[in-house]
Amino acid sequence: MKPCTNCERQNADDAIFCDACGHGFDKYNRLGGWLLVFVIFLICSIGLYFYIINSAVTRLANYHSFSTMPGFADFYPNYFSWAIVSLVSAITFLALHIWLIIKIFRRRAGFLRLYQIMRLLGMIEYPIMLLFSYTTPGATIRRTLFDLLGLILFTIYFCLSKRVRAYMGSDAYIKKAWIKFR
Numbered sequence: 001m002k003p004c005t006n007c008e009r010q011n012a013d014d015a016i017f018c019d020a021c022g023h024g025f026d027k028y029n030r031l032g033g034w035l036l037v038f039v040i041f042l043i044c045s046i047g048l049y050f051y052i053i054n055s056a057v058t059r060l061a062n063y064h065s066f067s068t069m070p071g072f073a074d075f076y077p078n079y080f081s082w083a084i085v086s087l088v089s090a091i092t093f094l095a096l097h098i099w100l101i102i103k104i105f106r107r108r109a110g111f112l113r114l115y116q117i118m119r120l121l122g123m124i125e126y127p128i129m130l131l132f133s134y135t136t137p138g139a140t141i142r143r144t145l146f147d148l149l150g151l152i153l154f155t156i157y158f159c160l161s162k163r164v165r166a167y168m169g170s171d172a173y174i175k176k177a178w179i180k181f182r
């Protein structure tokens with residue numbers, strides 16, 4: 001038996017988290033494994049959104065000089081709305097990513113629900129982008145399926161992972177989630 005460092009309850013020697021308070025033992029109490037991979041992926045995505053914001057702002061800044069070129073309106077009929085929609089969407093997803101990372105670091109139970117909202121918004125975003133940007137239906141379907149796959153796989157992982165359970169300290173994040181796998 002080993003005592004919990006948080007509430008002093010005795011637990012089995014191979015316990016990963018405390019039966020009474022949910023406190024994680026040893027390495028399971030730290031950010032690691034696939035949870036760490038997930039956080040690194042989120043941080044890399046932030047770089048991508050900065051890049052998209054930068055291109056959208058550049059497009060908007062050049063709108064005036066481009067729009068006077070002959071034939072411009074025929075080639076790029078949605079140029080302005082395309083830049084606005086991608087700017088708004090990139091700022092939204094940048095904010096959601098930062099919010100999600102903060103929630104994970106602070107071990108806030110609402111993180112799984114926030115992740116699911118983010119993925120569902122992504123699945124709505126791509127068909128909207130198809131109306132305004134110069135992407136193809138095939139690319140839109142691939143990106144939507146990629147978001148759906150992420151939603152399903154990470155929901156299953158977060159609901160089953162002992163490490164995530166120990167790291168978060170309780171099952172509260174599963175109860176708060178919109179889509180539950182358990």
Ligand SMILES: [Zn+2]
Pocket residue numbers: 004005006007008009018019020021022023
């Ligand atoms: Zn305990």
